[in-house]
Amino acid sequence: GAGVSQSPSNKVTEKGKDVELRCDPISGHTALYWYRQSLGQGLEFLIYFQGNSAPDKSGLPSDRFSAERTGGSVSTLTIQRTQQEDSAVYLCASSLGTAEETQYFGPGTRLLVL
């Protein structure tokens, strides 16, 4: 079946602009996760959704970052007033239940803030 998809695959934006990143999880997966991978760095957790609610937002780096999930499916990660340090690959993953089950990752969105 279809895996996790993300769009856009690449995004170049100017400092100060807002961006929206989209994630389509695997059908039937109730859990959805956003991670960030900066150049040469490890994966940094951002936020976790169980259904439409986000019980763990502890990884969001600032109030410029927000995320929502609707219909228990698609999620969008919004970054307002982008800064150059926001440049990274944003990865989305989904799993059937909690993080104790296999997570399946999308290809990522490569964000470059000029």
Place this chain on the structure above:
Amino acid sequence: KQEVTQIPAALSVPEGENLVLNCSFTDSAIYNLQWFRQDPGKGLTSLLLIQSSQREQTSGRLNASLDKSSGRSTLYIAASQPGDSATYLCAVPDSSASKIIFGSGTRLSIRP
């Protein structure tokens, strides 16, 4: 707080060799451990997931072992091939099961 460490950070071996990648974690009360592969510019692919009750999992030329008491896991790759070149990451769920904690990865290069 759970911390995951991977050693070495990079490894280069000639084709055909068997090799071992190491992963260690500080909190042994894990539910499972997952090994991923990441190709340059790509997302992560799950390779193996070992439940806490298991000692090892095998998939083709890959074998992952888990020793919870010592906080260690190894990924064994047999008869390495150039196509195995990638970054390998291990990860464990945190105690709230709301995210997985990743190691920094081992960048593997297989020389033809």
